[in-house]
Amino acid sequence: DIQMTQSPSAMSASVGDRVTITCRASQGINNHLVWFQQKPGKVPERLIYAASSLQSGVPSRFSGSGSGTEFTLTISSLQPEDFATYYCLQHNSYPITFGQGTRLEIK
Amino acid sequence: EVQLVESGGGLVQPGRSLRLSCTTSGFTFGDNGMSWFRQAPGKGLEWVSFIRNKAYGGTANYAASVSGRFIISRDDSKSIAYLQMNSLKTEDTAVYYCSRDGRGSNINYFDSWGQGTLVTVSS
DSSP states (O other): OOOEEEEOSEEEEOTTOOEEEEEEESSOOTTOEEEEEEOTTSOOEEEEETTTEEOTTSOTTEEEEEETTEEEEEESSOOGGGOSEEEEEEOSSSSOEEOOOEEEEEO | OOEEEEEOOEEEOTTOOEEEEEEEESSOGGGSEEEEEEEOTTSOEEEEEEEOOGGGTTOEEEOTTTTTTEEEEEETTTTEEEEEEOSOOGGGOEEEEEEEEOTTTOSOEEEEEOOOEEEEEOO
16 A cells, blocks of 8 residues: 655644645655645545646645655645645555645644 | 535444445536545545446445445446445444546546535444
8 A cells, every 4th residue: 555644744834824745655656646625524625636736716825746756735825714634645556545634723 | 516415324333234325416427436535533534435437347446444345336327426335333433425536537536525424333
């Protein structure tokens, strides 16, 4: 199974900050990586697919990069509505696996 | 508008069975695979199962934790995906989500999710 190591597991940041979340795959997954945002009690929402493609309707302050085993999600300038939990998912091979999640809190 | 609605959750005793349904609309169901995910209370997301569309053989994959107990299926005439859950365990307690999964044919994968249905396994 491919293990997805996501870091940090939690972080505090302020509105306007630039934030980077990392996912490392235990083996190469090409660009078969998706980033989700999930708010408490809500359904996960796809932010980024194919590692770097922005989901339609998602603000351009969100971006994804990486290929192979190292991937990052960057929020260029945090907004109040961005405080949530973020997950990466690899779908290069089965079983599909998620990172452990990053809880982004207000400082 | 793409819509997915899960149903069939509830309280069930360990060892019993439950069938979840994912009723869809707003897209060509037969062109898409479908995936099920779950999220235990206070925990992260976990993939459960995937079924390909007929063009890709309609075959399925399962997480090791449910393999041999859960069966995914689809009815293209009704645009519904199912998850038959047998021999349920307390650790299967979670909110179950379905998502369209068009990998292999388009970019419509994991972009639309249902609202989830809660399955509680307890005696």
